[in-house]
Amino acid sequence: MQGRAESEIYLVRHAETAWSVTGQHTGATDLALSGRGEEQARRLKARLLGRSFAHVLSSPLQRARRTCELAGFATHASLDPELAEWNYGDYEGLTTAEIRHTRPGWVLFRDGCPGGESVSQLAARADRMVSRLRTLQGRVLVFSSGHLLRALTARWLGLSLEIGRALLLEPAAVCVLGYDHGGADSAIRLWNDAPCS
Numbered sequence: 737m738q739g740r741a742e743s744e745i746y747l748v749r750h751a752e753t754a755w756s757v758t759g760q761h762t763g764a765t766d767l768a769l770s771g772r773g774e775e776q777a778r779r780l781k782a783r784l785l786g787r788s789f790a791h792v793l794s795s796p797l798q799r800a801r802r803t804c805e806l807a808g809f810a811t812h813a814s815l816d817p818e819l820a821e822w823n824y825g826d827y828e829g830l831t832t833a834e835i836r837h838t839r840p841g842w843v844l845f846r847d848g849c850p851g852g853e854s855v856s857q858l859a860a861r862a863d864r865m866v867s868r869l870r871t872l873q874g875r876v877l878v879f880s881s882g883h884l885l886r887a888l889t890a891r892w893l894g895l896s897l898e899i900g901r902a903l904l905l906e907p908a909a910v911c912v913l914g915y916d917h918g919g920a921d922s923a924i925r926l927w928n929d930a931p932c933s
Contacts, residue, residue, distance in 0.1 A: 744925065745869055745892075745913040746789070746877045747885045748807070750799040751776035752907040759831045761844075762799075762881070763824040763852065769802050776908035776931050777806035783910060783931070784808075790874030795819040795881060803908065804879040813879070818865050821881035825852020844883065845890075845901040855897050858884075862891040882907075889913060892922050906930035 752773035755762040769777060784807060792813040794804045797820055804813050827835050827849045835842050848854040853861075865888055869876060878885075886900035892913050893899070905911070905928055912926040 743873060743914065744875050746784070746787075746875065747889070747911040747913065748780065748803065748877065748879045749882050749885055749905050749907060749909045750795075750797075750803040750879065751780075751806075753799050755829070756882075756907050759833075760829050761824040761827050761831070761835075763821045763828050764797075765828060766798050769799055773799075773907065774802070774806060777803040779931055780807035780908060780910070783929075784877075787875065789877040791872050791876045792879075793819060793876065794879040795821065795884070797821065797881070800879040800881065807879075809877060809879075816865075818861055818868075819878065819880040819884060822858055822883045822887070823849065823852040825849040827852065843898075843901060845887070845898045858887050859891060859897045862887045862897070866891050885911070889924065893924070894922065904928060 752770045753762060753767040754770055755767055757770065780803065789812070792804070792809045793816050794800050794813045796815040796817055801815070804810050846855065882905045883900070886903040886905055887897050889903055889911070890897050890899040909928045909930040910926065911924070911928060914923055914925045915921060916923040
């Protein structure tokens, strides 16, 4: 338990893209970072300075890979398809307002996406990732997308995926997951530490 109690999982949401500005659901669409996003990602290097990581993992999508690269961790990163964003299926590229126009009351973390991943499918993927993270010793750094990281955190805590709707996460935000009570309980140590401006 002692080694586990000292382990930390740093989660980094990719920096800004054009669709994160407009609020469009960006799953498999492989968007580049915006100019502002590139700058946000570069500033991550200073924010993570002085921390060493035993493992660095990244979604294979270019917005996460580029954030990882500009933050200075590309040479240490392993790409993991399990870290790709939620598959939004028919809702890819749509905003929540557009979806609710045809499906009033829709909530991603409760209802999932037709033609894409259901809540149970994403929960299973998040559970696989949590199981893997729990086997890794030392500090771990993960680059991925907002909804996937929110789902992963809900499952890290042993909670329903629906709690993810309450875990807001800005572009280029840093979060830290860890343990409490000597490794007996999973905990959030830091959430949504986003860059200024």
